[in-house]
Amino acid sequence: MDEIALINSAQKGDLDSFNTLILHYQDSVFNTALRILGDDDQAQDATQEAFISAFQSIKSFRGGSFKAWLMRTVTNACYDELRRQKRKPTIPLEPETNDGDEIDSPKWLADKNMTPAQKAEADELEHAIQHCLDDLPNEFRTVVVLADIQGMDYSEVAIASKVPLGTIKSRLARARLRLRECLRSFEELLPASFRLHTEKAK
Amino acid sequence: MKNFRDIENLSALLDEQLNESESKRLKARLESDRELDSVSNDLSFVRNLLHLLPKRKSPKNFTLTRQMVGLKPPLPKTYPFFRLATVFATLLFVFTFSVNALSPFVSFNAPQFSFGIGGGGGGAGAPAVQEAPATEEALMQESAPAEAMPESTEVTRIAAEETPTQKEIETPSQDSVDGYQNQPQVENEALFSSNLIFTFLIISILGAISMFVIRQNAKRKWQ
Numbered sequence: 001m002d003e004i005a006l007i008n009s010a011q012k013g014d015l016d017s018f019n020t021l022i023l024h025y026q027d028s029v030f031n032t033a034l035r036i037l038g039d040d041d042q043a044q045d046a047t048q049e050a051f052i053s054a055f056q057s058i059k060s061f062r063g064g065s066f067k068a069w070l071m072r073t074v075t076n077a078c079y080d081e082l083r084r085q086k087r088k089p090t091i092p093l094e095p096e097t098n099d100g101d102e103i104d105s106p107k108w109l110a111d112k113n114m115t116p117a118q119k120a121e122a123d124e125l126e127h128a129i130q131h132c133l134d135d136l137p138n139e140f141r142t143v144v145v146l147a148d149i150q151g152m153d154y155s156e157v158a159i160a161s162k163v164p165l166g167t168i169k170s171r172l173a174r175a176r177l178r179l180r181e182c183l184r185s186f187e188e189l190l191p192a193s194f195r196l197h198t199e200k201a202k
Numbered sequence: 203m204k205n206f207r208d209i210e211n212l213s214a215l216l217d218e219q220l221n222e223s224e225s226k227r228l229k230a231r232l233e234s235d236r237e238l239d240s241v242s243n244d245l246s247f248v249r250n251l252l253h254l255l256p257k258r259k260s261p262k263n264f265t266l267t268r269q270m271v272g273l274k275p276p277l278p279k280t281y282p283f284f285r286l287a288t289v290f291a292t293l294l295f296v297f298t299f300s301v302n303a304l305s306p307f308v309s310f311n312a313p314q315f316s317f318g319i320g321g322g323g324g325g326a327g328a329p330a331v332q333e334a335p336a337t338e339e340a341l342m343q344e345s346a347p348a349e350a351m352p353e354s355t356e357v358t359r360i361a362a363e364e365t366p367t368q369k370e371i372e373t374p375s376q377d378s379v380d381g382y383q384n385q386p387q388v389e390n391e392a393l394f395s396s397n398l399i400f401t402f403l404i405i406s407i408l409g410a411i412s413m414f415v416i417r418q419n420a421k422r423k424w425q
Contacts, residue, residue: 013273015266015268015271015273018266019265019266022263022264022265022266023263023265026260026263026264027257027258027259027260029260029264030258030260030261030264031257031258034258035255040261044261044262047260047264048264051264051266052266052270052271055266055271056271125251125254126255126256129251129252129255144252147217148248148249148252148253149252149253149255151253153217153219154214154217154219169210169213169214169219170206170210172213172214172217173206173209173210173212173213173214173245176213176244176245176248176249177209177244177245179248179252180244180245180247180248183247183248183251190251
């Protein structure tokens with residue numbers, strides 16, 4: 001795939017060229033949205049919004065890493081979605097007791113101090129990690145997703161997040177420490193090699 | 203607890219984002235400092251765990267359609283010509299039609315008469331018929347020398363016969379009266395012929411239809 005030629009054509013309004021770029025990057029973009037938003041449907045919406053927005057503003061792309069530029073678009077779409085959620089929060093179905101009374105705090109769904117039995121039931125490792133990611137502040141989560149999940153280098157993450165390189169370095173370190181703390185409560189879900197490591201660390 | 207600068211550097215070391223000299227220095231410290239090594243292990247643990255997260259395949263194709271991005275079909279080069287012609291014809295139609303519709307209410311010729319041959323007559327609002335006596339006076343002045351001439355020659359006699367007498371001038375013939383009475387009716391006639399207006403209307407309609415057909419064809423071809 002000649003990325004530069006496709007970008008040039010797309011900048012001239014050729015939608016087919018842009019669609020070729022979409023097919024190449026859609027998995028990365030969707031995964032980024034999924035990890036930032038933590039919800040499949042919202043991630044799909046944000047991905048679609050990001051691609052529409054990217055096509056409409058592709059003339060502003062002045063070279064460099066196209067992936068980083070695309071990730072900035074999807075990050076913005078995710079932030080828009082998160083802001084929308086904040087403005088119009090959805091009301092979750094609150095769990096009820098056998099008598100039909102609502103349990104006071106439905107926060108049990110995201111409680112870090114789950115019982116071992118609940119933890120065992122809590123799907124898989126992926127859900128545990130996503131749970132910990134969701135606990136991070138947005139800007140920390142974005143940096144972790146871009147650097148550790150998408151494997152982008154610091155300069156690309158800086159372009160995608162529109163923050164200086166030093167800030168990326170700092171946010172990533174802080175985010176990793178917070179994740180470490182969170183993941184301690186899911187030790188039994190971790191693969192054997194990781195569990196050994198955590199025991200050793202104790 | 204290590205200072206945060208060290209943790210930042212450890213995190214960057216894992217990502218190979220430190221320069222060579224900093225890397226060497228930090229690696230040397232890691233060998234001697236157990237606490238620093240433990241923090242490094244923690245950071246590495248998280249980093250490796252995040253790499254384990256499965257990469258999901260996108261559940262659908264996110265390719266865009268032209269409708270989604272609001273692209274319009276490319277129109278042929280003749281389209282601007284039709285558009286210009288239609289707009290121009292429509293403007294002309296509206297102008298000519300409006301002028302004709304308004305002409306009975308506005309007397310366009312009145313100012314012209316007030317400054318006409320009769321000179322100094324009525325104002326702008328004066329009816330044109332009142333200008334007739336001034337014209338008669340002019341005719342009388344022209345005919346006076348003819349009456350004064352002796353009737354010696356046949357030519358002058360014929361000329362005298364053809365020249366209207368004072369009586370004839372004072373009592374104008376029925377034809378001339380009719381002519382004066384007709385004058386205002388001529389002024390109120392439409393300024394633009396109905397054929398012209400109709401032509402503009404036809405051009406406007408045909409232009410609009412052509413534009414519509416061109417757009418539909420372009421859209422069909424595009425899809």
